[in-house]
Amino acid sequence: MIELAALFVFFFMIAVIVFYTFLLVVSFVQLRRMYELDEWEPYEEMLDVSYTKPVSILVPAYNEEAGIFATVRSLLSIEYPEYEIVVINDGSTDDTLERLKRDFDLVEMKRVIREQLKTKRVRAVYRSQKFSHLFVIDKENGGKADALNAGINFSSYPYVCSIDGDSVIERRAFLKVMKPIIDSDEEVIASGGSVRIANGCDIEKGEVIRIALSRQLLVVMQVIEYLRAFLMGRIGLSRHNLLLIVSGAFGVFSKQWVIRAGGYAHTVGEDMELVVRLHRLIKETDADKKIVYVPDPVCWTEAPESMTDLRKQRRRWHRGLFESLWLHRRMWFNPRYGSIGLVSMPYFLLIEFFGPVVELLGYILIVISLILGDIYIEFAILLFLVSVLYGSIFSMAAVLLEEWTVRKFSNVSDVVRLFFYSLTETLWYRPLTVLWRCEGIVDALLKRKGWGEMKRKGVSK
Amino acid sequence: MSHSLVLFTLIVMTLSLILLTIFLYLIVRKRKDYRWKQEVETYKQLYEPILFRHLAYGDEQITPPSSSAQHVAMMELLDHFLRVLANGHVKQRATALAETYFSNYLRQQLYHRRLGRRMNALFYIEDFGLRSLLHELEKMYEQKHVTMMEKRQLLKMFALFRHPHVYEYMKANDESFTQFDYRLILSRMDDKMFAKVVDHFFDWNEKIQYALIDMIGIMQKIAHVSFLRTLLQHEQSEYRIRALKALAEMAFPLETEQLDVHLRSQIWQERLMALRLCARVRKEELIEQIKELIKDPMFSVRSQAAEALLRMPNGLAMLEQIAQTSDDRYARDMALEWLERGRQYD
Known part of the structure; x- marks a missing residue:
């Protein structure tokens, strides 16, 4: 049972990783062509x-x-x-x-x-x-x-x-x-x-x-x-x-x-x-x-x-995502809507919306496997590695992509911090946001309303 | 299982290592770039007074740039001065300077593998008016791999540099160019070239035709008013609408009878543009017509009619009367709104 679940999580994540890699390459080529183009x-x-x-x-x-x-x-x-x-x-x-x-x-x-x-x-x-x-x-x-x-x-x-x-x-x-x-x-x-x-x-x-x-x-x-x-x-x-x-x-x-x-x-x-x-x-x-x-x-x-x-915001965003997708459920996998129905909708549904659930399952499986010990330790390690790939590695790549193409941060130390912080993503930040997004799904299913606005400090001096 | 685990661990480790390497490379490059930018800045400060005197009075000798930082610093400054000190002499001197010092550098940049760099070179060539590179530009345009972005920029430059084949190039690009592109191309032509495009009006595709009519208005080409007037007789409404718009742009005092025809048009855009012209030229003979149009079913026509009335010598009084006595609620509302706008500007 655990084995099956672990394999499901594993292959799901691998599929997503392949898709992300494709997006990463497209973005890189696109951004790199325009690199150094005059700003004005x-x-x-x-x-x-x-x-x-x-x-x-x-x-x-x-x-x-x-x-x-x-x-x-x-x-x-x-x-x-x-x-x-x-x-x-x-x-x-x-x-x-x-x-x-x-x-x-x-x-x-x-x-x-x-x-x-x-x-x-x-x-x-x-x-x-x-x-x-x-x-x-x-x-x-x-x-x-x-x-x-x-x-x-x-x-x-x-x-x-x-x-x-x-x-x-x-x-x-x-x-x-x-x-x-x-x-x-x-x-x-x-x-x-x-x-x-x-x-x-x-x-x-x-x-x-x-x-x-x-x-x-x-x-x-x-x-x-x-x-x-x-x-x-x-x-x-x-x-x-x-x-x-x-x-x-x-x-x-x-x-x-x-x-x-x-x-x-x-x-x-x-x-x-x-x-x-x-x-x-x-x-x-x-x-x-x-x-x-x-x-x-x-x-x-x-x-x-x-x-x-942050928790409120993420819950709200995920609920919003769900509402948009649900409202337009007729478009899911619908060839009438061309690439939007066959690629975009499934992407947002399966990866953006459903992804956190799978990730959460992965984290739970890691914990269970660690408790059970013995042969299950291998599952734990495998799932952890794939999460690192899914979370940290892609975030590191995104930071590098920014530095390679758009380059908005002028300080070297900012880039160093971004890079090394992104390394830690899988260990704490990612599980937290995943949990909050899943809460958003629960909110949506229970049709919980309310805005959960955050208190603004105002960004300007 | 453990085999694949080891393999997978290796993959993740390798990827991390690759990313780390890229990271280190980027950090080193960032530092280098930072120093390079500072070098450029230093040169800019050094060159600024000299270059200014050279451009403004022509009495300073400029030592040729040798390093690429010097090139970039001088080109950026030159571009900046061209923007702020635009007069004939400055332009001439700038072109002469660029011709001697930058044309080789820019020619090389035209073959850079990155689009961003090639585009920057094109922008500089245009700004500096380096007509001598026309042959290079032509070669670039004929290349197979030229991108749309470059093509657009090149065609604009052909117009500016009076390339003899610019018309053929325009014709050959039916699909990929937009009206906006054609506007920019036309805006760079001198009067003679522009007139030639107008002469062959009906040979062009719709996009060029529409852009052409618009540009006559935008650039106030009074010489082509008679052409616009012939379009007013044309059966195709889009020509009439655009011609009216162009005439309104120039505030051309069209005859009352002619305007009256368009004010009664079945097509609301035509009524709208005729009203816009009325607003610009204050035809008092048409006041009664305009008063009718403030009850028009189209919101924007009503609004434009109210504006046209407001611009008349006793506009405020007329709008006041409509606001109080009109049997049409929408007309009353519109009159009230424009009354307020009118008073605001008094």
Whole structure:
């Protein structure tokens, strides 16, 4: 019995390792080709208003009084020829709205809102007297998706982007993310960029001044995890238009297509669910459209620093993943949806979603084998080795991939720390996150709701 | 079992060792690169005043760069100065300097195995206006393995350097180029080349045609207004819509009768663009027409109509009247919104 289970875990992991290796190679080739490409030249021409599509940036805010000022500030100084910022106060119970009114000199305005998506009642709309491209919508509480939909109704530009209250955007983020859309004559309808962890970096007035690694062990482990997910997974998948689900990412969407897809839905991960829905719409309408991903880090986000917050976040993400997958279960292994149905969906279902269960089983088997002793010790060692390969080795490879291609960390010591910390991943961090993700599955099965928001400290000085 | 266990242990160990080796290599390289970057920075500081005087006044002699750090430092500075000191003399001197010192270096870079490096070389060649490398660029373009990214950049440079075969190249790339690419290519052409593209308008594919009409507006090519006017008579609506948009961009005062035709169009985009032109040129004779369009079924047409009214000499009063008396709720709302916008800018 134990033998069978151990073999199952072993071969499952080997299969996943093979798949990951494939993604790693694709990413490496892709990134390496563009290595040393000038940071500015490719985007210079986009600064001309006549060529560039304007973007509406949506900032949903629910009780974000600590971080909202820094977020909006960082958005005011981005480099993009034409954009507007729409903050949606989703019935906050703290001083979010007051803070905005005071900091940005808001006055109430009249604006005809075209209700293309159904939302909770909008109480008032404000515009800033200091910045002509800043607007604030005050509405009744309806959740993040509802807030985003209200923002879409209000927005006046053809592209929308949603940004969390705890993120800082690179000044050139929109140039980088919009480039594939503009280059392709809008064949690309959604474009995402990498997210990195802001903890440890110097951020002033909403701008990342210096990139550095946090001193906190837990944060470093998350940095490694992000590198692994974004550099390895996303690029590899995007290359073949297979990119499906992006947890906590940054993306620009064609408004027209978002509206056609019915807007944001009330699920845990609105962005990732929307991406699936767009893919589905593309396939169902036989449209020649694409969703792409840009490897440049463009968005910096605050990572949880305590075990409790991290646990909440991971549970929530995994529940969100489950909801997105379940909602679109018709696409699983469905040849009608092409590679999305036959590769992406199974990948997210079997590896991303079901993977932690197998991993957990592996850890349990290791413990049981150790207790039973005797011949079972071999199982324990084998399972441990395969977990090291699955966890630590790939994380180390991801760290090296970053250093070989993107190279955002300027300090040698940061890279050294990243490398050696990733070595320890299998011993403690990985089992913990696996456990939390499995808790997320339990939550999803028990239909447990609730947000489990973490308390923000605000990332900016 | 134990055999495979040993084997597996060996695999994991080997992999770890390989990664460790790569890691050590990358760390050593990082240190080296750091020192190299500092060297470049030092040279940049050294060259900055000399190069500035040379470009601005032409009275300083520049010693030729010998190491690659010196090359890079000087090229980066030159590129920077070209961006901030754009005038004819500076450009001439920059080109002359680049011609003597960098063309060999850049020519070599064009054959680098990494795309990133080749692209950077192309960007520099364009910025420095190194027309003398045209033959090299042509060879690169004809290569089998040339990537789309390079092709795009090359074609833009052919337009800029007035390559005689640029038209043939444009024709040959029907599928892979986008309207945006063509816009950028067209934007680099001089008036003579551009006029030639306009003359053969109906020979081009749709993407080039649309890009061409847009660029006439964006670049304010008044010489081609008569061409746009012929397009207004065309049966294909996309031509009419784009031509109106281009005319609006130039704020060209089209005759009232002609505009009136487009304001009554069945196609809402055509009404929208005609209104945009009305807003730019303030045709008071069309006020009654525009007032009708503020009740249009299309949201964006209503909005544009309100803006057009607002731009009229007594726009605020007219919008006020609509806001109070119109029988159409949407028209009233729209008038109110633009009233507020109008007052805000007063």
